[in-house]
Amino acid sequence: MLFKKTKSLEDRFNKFLNITSEAGIILFEGIKCYLENNEAEFEHFLDKLRKLEGDADSLRKEITTELYAKTLIPESRGDIFDLLETLDDVINQAKQTLIEFSIEIPVIPKVYNEDFIKLAEYAGNAVNQVVKATRKFINDPTDVEHNINKVYYWEKEADRQSEQLKRKVFKDTSIETLSMKFHMRYFALHIDMIADKAEDVADKLSIYAIKRSI
Amino acid sequence: MILFFLSSGLFLGWSLGGNDAANVFGTAVGTKMVKFRTAALIASIFLILGAVISGAGASHTLGKLGAVNAIGGAFMVAFAAAFTVFMMTRLQLPVSTSQAIVGAIIGWNLFSHTQTDYNSLVKIVSTWVMSPILAAVFSALLYLLLKLILKKWKLSIFRLDSYTRIALIVVGAFGAYSLGANNIANVMGVFVPVSPFNDISIGNFFTVTGIQQLFFLGAIAISVGVFTYSYKVMKTVGAGVVKLTPQSALVVVLAESLVLFLFASSSVHDFLVSHNLPAFPLVPVSSSQLVIGAIIGIGLVQGGRNINFKILGRIASGWVTTPIIAALIAFIALFFLQNTFNIEVYKQKPAQQKVTLINRDSIKVKEKSENKKDEDMGNHNKKKVIANKIELKNHTS
Numbered sequence: 118m119l120f121k122k123t124k125s126l127e128d129r130f131n132k133f134l135n136i137t138s139e140a141g142i143i144l145f146e147g148i149k150c151y152l153e154n155n156e157a158e159f160e161h162f163l164d165k166l167r168k169l170e171g172d173a174d175s176l177r178k179e180i181t182t183e184l185y186a187k188t189l190i191p192e193s194r195g196d197i198f199d200l201l202e203t204l205d206d207v208i209n210q211a212k213q214t215l216i217e218f219s220i221e222i223p224v225i226p227k228v229y230n231e232d233f234i235k236l237a238e239y240a241g242n243a244v245n246q247v248v249k250a251t252r253k254f255i256n257d258p259t260d261v262e263h264n265i266n267k268v269y270y271w272e273k274e275a276d277r278q279s280e281q282l283k284r285k286v287f288k289d290t291s292i293e294t295l296s297m298k299f300h301m302r303y304f305a306l307h308i309d310m311i312a313d314k315a316e317d318v319a320d321k322l323s324i325y326a327i328k329r330s331i
Numbered sequence: 332m333i334l335f336f337l338s339s340g341l342f343l344g345w346s347l348g349g350n351d352a353a354n355v356f357g358t359a360v361g362t363k364m365v366k367f368r369t370a371a372l373i374a375s376i377f378l379i380l381g382a383v384i385s386g387a388g389a390s391h392t393l394g395k396l397g398a399v400n401a402i403g404g405a406f407m408v409a410f411a412a413a414f415t416v417f418m419m420t421r422l423q424l425p426v427s428t429s430q431a432i433v434g435a436i437i438g439w440n441l442f443s444h445t446q447t448d449y450n451s452l453v454k455i456v457s458t459w460v461m462s463p464i465l466a467a468v469f470s471a472l473l474y475l476l477l478k479l480i481l482k483k484w485k486l487s488i489f490r491l492d493s494y495t496r497i498a499l500i501v502v503g504a505f506g507a508y509s510l511g512a513n514n515i516a517n518v519m520g521v522f523v524p525v526s527p528f529n530d531i532s533i534g535n536f537f538t539v540t541g542i543q544q545l546f547f548l549g550a551i552a553i554s555v556g557v558f559t560y561s562y563k564v565m566k567t568v569g570a571g572v573v574k575l576t577p578q579s580a581l582v583v584v585l586a587e588s589l590v591l592f593l594f595a596s597s598s599v600h601d602f603l604v605s606h607n608l609p610a611f612p613l614v615p616v617s618s619s620q621l622v623i624g625a626i627i628g629i630g631l632v633q634g635g636r637n638i639n640f641k642i643l644g645r646i647a648s649g650w651v652t653t654p655i656i657a658a659l660i661a662f663i664a665l666f667f668l669q670n671t672f673n674i675e676v677y678k679q680k681p682a683q684q685k686v687t688l689i690n691r692d693s694i695k696v697k698e699k700s701e702n703k704k705d706e707d708m709g710n711h712n713k714k715k716v717i718a719n720k721i722e723l724k725n726h727t728s
Contacts, residue, residue, distance in 0.1 A: 120493060123490055123493045128487070189492060190489065191363035192364070253486050254488075259482065
């Protein structure tokens, strides 16, 4: 009975992590489609991300209710609850970024495609690594540091890429209006924020790992 | 009337259940790993089983220290111990029921002019010192073992939670059994020589001895203490002076339970003796001090250098102050009970009867010798009379 509950909880948590990981991939693919003017594919990815975000929300609520209603893992359920919330923020940020692209339709000169794709790739890598780190934390908290460091690495890479991109934009004399420069900076910031959210999860994981070493 | 005399022991049992059950299930309940109702039910069942099945060993040692042979005396000894525990708890001084009862028995020995068995006393006091150290060693070893197992098994946070929950219940049950076996002597030990219960045979297969019935009654009082008073204490323990993870808490309870069991189990004792190994004396020990010892053990393994010597000093001071205070209270209370209410608090003890027998024998020997003397004297006198008669005859002739 108790093991059945545990198995079901494990399955739901894994499902939630799969969704987070998928959100990172969809973000990258969606931005790529947008930059390549593949509107239909872009909207397809956006819809997919919307649905995933809804599923993640339901799963998060289910897991939290299960943890509190059946007083499971009382020692760490607060941490798990926080972890789910922060991971959900990553998914929300990814969805929000694609929605902003869809609404504001920023004009991005082709010469910046490579820079934006790189930025999206680094942010996606940070998300992917944070999912791996969370999985590792759940299964073996003593050995999570290596995975956390990888998240920090990709977050820094995303920061660096975002800064380079912004400098390039504001130095670019071919972009005539300041509003366009601001708009591009705004989207670079949005994508970079996904990596920042992943870093927030990594920060929490490193504290929980210390707490969980018996 | 008998129940009235047993009431002090039952009160002692109630307070033991209220306080010491928290040493077994406190962390589990306090951290919400186990529900209070489940913990209280399991604790009660296993406390009773431990007391009835394995409680005789430790109470035998207490009996050797001083066999309180009048029910009025037993009542007052248990009352003095209970009052000492109550008073010292109110004054926030470290106290243990085991130490209080030993002090109270010594108080009775002094009052009834009974020689205290110093061998038993030394055995008991050395056990008090040894038991927290043993708990520290056990917990350190168990902690390292558990760490190794967890590293190898790589359990998920959810699975580890389930296993820990089950382990806390199993170890808690073992702990309750050991607590009942070891500490029932504190509650009912003094009533053993004056037990009002007779053996009951169920068919020809099963006999419940009078002592088992006495221990059962004491264990019921402990269980009532668990249900009525331990929740608060468990909550306090769970919130924790020292914050432990459920896994560390498991190690602490297991180490404590093992030490309690070793100092209570006649089977382990007999096994070790039969294999010519040094056996653990069967002595009631303080479960609270075992918990502190076990926590220090984990702290040492974790490389902590900040052992609070103040706490250790307080424990050590309890080894001396508690028995002295309990002995003093017992002595005064026995005097009061005997002289104000004219209740018999001690009878002629077997040891004294032996002395009397020896005296009687010596008196008999003396009587014999005096008779012999008289006889001799008589013979001597007879001889003297005959001699005088002969002398007189000679004179007359």
